[in-house]
Amino acid sequence: MNTVRLADIAKEISSKNAGNYFLTFDIIFPDRETYERVKRARVLTSASFSALYGVAESQVLRVIEYDPGNAIKITMRRPRVSGDPGESDVFGAQQYAPLLDVGVPWEA
Amino acid sequence: MSRQGLPGASALGPGGSLKVMALSAVGLVPLDPAVSFVAGIEMGPQVIGMDAGSGDIGPYYLGANAEYNPRQWEKNDLEILLTAALERRIPLIVASACGTGTNRGVDEYVALLREIASERRLEQFRVAAIYAELSKEYLLDRLRHVSIAPLGAPMALRAEDVQASSHIVAMMGVDPIVRALQAGAQVVVAGRAIDDAIHAAYPISCGIPRATALLLGKLLENASTAATPFMPREALVATVGREDIVLEPAAPFQRCTRTSVVAELFYERRTPLLQAGPGGILNLRGLQIEELDDRRVRVRGATYEPAPQYQVKLEGAGPVGFRALSIVGVRSPQMIAAMDTVLEENRKRVLGLHPSHERLPFEITYHCYGRNAIMKAWEPVRQNPHELAVVIEVLAPSQEVANRVCLFARRQMFLARYVGQKATAGSICSMIDEVVEGVPGYRWTIEHLLPLDDPCEIFPMRMVEI
Numbered sequence: 001m002n003t004v005r006l007a008d009i010a011k012e013i014s015s016k017n018a019g020n021y022f023l024t025f026d027i028i029f030p031d032r033e034t035y036e037r038v039k040r041a042r043v044l045t046s047a048s049f050s051a052l053y054g055v056a057e058s059q060v061l062r063v064i065e066y067d068p069g070n071a072i073k074i075t076m077r078r079p080r081v082s083g084d085p086g087e088s089d090v091f092g093a094q095q096y097a098p099l100l101d102v103g104v105p106w107e108a
Numbered sequence: 109m110s111r112q113g114l115p116g117a118s119a120l121g122p123g124g125s126l127k128v129m130a131l132s133a134v135g136l137v138p139l140d141p142a143v144s145f146v147a148g149i150e151m152g153p154q155v156i157g158m159d160a161g162s163g164d165i166g167p168y169y170l171g172a173n174a175e176y177n178p179r180q181w182e183k184n185d186l187e188i189l190l191t192a193a194l195e196r197r198i199p200l201i202v203a204s205a206c207g208t209g210t211n212r213g214v215d216e217y218v219a220l221l222r223e224i225a226s227e228r229r230l231e232q233f234r235v236a237a238i239y240a241e242l243s244k245e246y247l248l249d250r251l252r253h254v255s256i257a258p259l260g261a262p263m264a265l266r267a268e269d270v271q272a273s274s275h276i277v278a279m280m281g282v283d284p285i286v287r288a289l290q291a292g293a294q295v296v297v298a299g300r301a302i303d304d305a306i307h308a309a310y311p312i313s314c315g316i317p318r319a320t321a322l323l324l325g326k327l328l329e330n331a332s333t334a335a336t337p338f339m340p341r342e343a344l345v346a347t348v349g350r351e352d353i354v355l356e357p358a359a360p361f362q363r364c365t366r367t368s369v370v371a372e373l374f375y376e377r378r379t380p381l382l383q384a385g386p387g388g389i390l391n392l393r394g395l396q397i398e399e400l401d402d403r404r405v406r407v408r409g410a411t412y413e414p415a416p417q418y419q420v421k422l423e424g425a426g427p428v429g430f431r432a433l434s435i436v437g438v439r440s441p442q443m444i445a446a447m448d449t450v451l452e453e454n455r456k457r458v459l460g461l462h463p464s465h466e467r468l469p470f471e472i473t474y475h476c477y478g479r480n481a482i483m484k485a486w487e488p489v490r491q492n493p494h495e496l497a498v499v500i501e502v503l504a505p506s507q508e509v510a511n512r513v514c515l516f517a518r519r520q521m522f523l524a525r526y527v528g529q530k531a532t533a534g535s536i537c538s539m540i541d542e543v544v545e546g547v548p549g550y551r552w553t554i555e556h557l558l559p560l561d562d563p564c565e566i567f568p569m570r571m572v573e574i
Binding site (some may be wrong): 003005011012013016017018020021022024025026027028030052053055062064066068069070071073075079080081082084086087089090094095097098106 | 156163164165167168237260261262366367368369371373374375376378379380381395397398428429471473475481482483484485486488501503510539549550552555
């Protein structure tokens with residue numbers, strides 16, 4: 001089976017603060033079929049996400065598969081509260097990059 | 109100009125609908141009136157709303173009560189909005205004044221409106237200034253009587269969290285803004301407010317059901333973020349009826365699509381299904397999003413569930429020290445390969461500074477740009493770059509100590525020894541040699557929910573004739 005990168009099939013992939021204590025990752029697909037394939041492949045789950053970011057699964061708060069929008073939302077606690085000493089990304093806007101390379105099994 | 113009448117059901121247009129125009133001041137650049145603003149005004153909105161603030165900008169601006177944007181940018185934006193609103197005789201609502209919505213921010217916006225009115229020789233108009241800042245004494249007193257539950261913060265509010273704060277604001281819901289409109293305000297300058305309230309208040313004062321108005325507020329809260337391509341500074345216009353909302357971007361080069369609307373529902377939220385606010389929860393589970401044509405989307409299907417207790421979100425920030433930065437460049441492949449050891453050694457030397465030099469506690473962070481400065485422990489890429497910038501950041505109880513410790517760390521980097529070293533004339537390069545003083549450091553101290561008996565009780569309003 002072939003594998004495609006998430007970046008090649010998703011329309012939007014981004015990260016952002018959801019309040020000062022949480023980070024949220026939004027992955028939006030262009031159509032129902034692509035979205036369903038990703039859902040079936042189980043590549044965006046709290047287990048896969050925690051492995052990708054090297055965090056405990058308990059730190060991943062919630063994975064929402066949002067059918068009306070063909071989109072998946074993953075929310076987790078921030079490693080530090082936004083702006084605390086040592087902060088490197090106050091807005092949390094640059095934390096999505098590892099998602100771009102997530103492999104999705106893809107049959108033609 | 110004659111004072112406009114009180115809003116009410118009579119403000120609703122044909123078919124019982126209202127046109128609402130939204131702008132979002134993300135503060136990246138001042139508004140350009142030539143682009144979508146004029147187009148938006150041409151679409152005939154009956155109210156203009158602008159969210160001037162955000163909690164996303166970090167704790168510094170609230171903690172230091174500092175302006176997020178240069179005064180000149182704020183004035184530019186307010187002048188464009190004010191003249192358009194007065195010309196059209198439609199209300200203007202600006203909230204979270206000056207970025208953080210402190211009392212200083214509200215007063216600053218009122219002062220800017222005065223300046224603009226006098227320079228442009230505008231006729232008299234009525235401004236409602238609504239304040240949202242809380243004193244420590246007030247909150248400490250409330251704490252003696254009620255428990256103040258955490259929202260994002262890990263535990264219920266403690267007196268020490270209040271004491272550690274330099275500024276605290278509460279986020280008002282729609283009610284204080286509705287009250288201002290009903291009192292005949294042509295311009296509302298609100299302190300900290302929840303984003304949805306800004307665009308929901310006028311429709312609610314005209315009789316649009318709360319569920320639809322709050323859904324409108326949610327959809328418009330980041331203005332053109334709900335449109336594509338992502339250009340957050342443009343205007344978005346919505347036509348809101350009793351049950352449904354039609355979104356249309358003002359900029360001819362933007363479109364609203366199902367995806368762009370979903371992106372907005374997701375934006376900066378933990379869930380797109382429920383939107384909790386003061387007084388109730390907007391339930392979005394049954395939302396219907398329908399593309400009407402290639403740039404307009406109809407949204408409907410939200411329901412509103414009143415909460416048993418009215419609560420407002422509190423935001424507080426307080427100081428953590430003074431900051432100094434130093435930028436260090438490294439091109440040696442051997443030193444880059446040995447960077448973990450180099451930094452460990454550096455930290456050891458800095459922390460081991462003789463007590464006769466530094467008695468006060470300080471904190472040091474190394475940000476390795478080119479390696480893992482942005483994602484730190486989360487960074488999956490492990491390969492070494494050909495060049496590296498290390499930003500050394502020191503936080504200390506005084507600027508003098510921060511500067512001195514940072515300089516010491518930098519000098520130690522210059523003298524760093526590592527395996528495979530060939531160069532003997534200095535281990536780092538300097539873009540500049542000096543230590544850079546940052547603004548003082550702040551942290552978020554409060555993100556909690558304060559119960560209120562009356563939605564307006566902590567949001568005093570002052571009417572000003574300009």
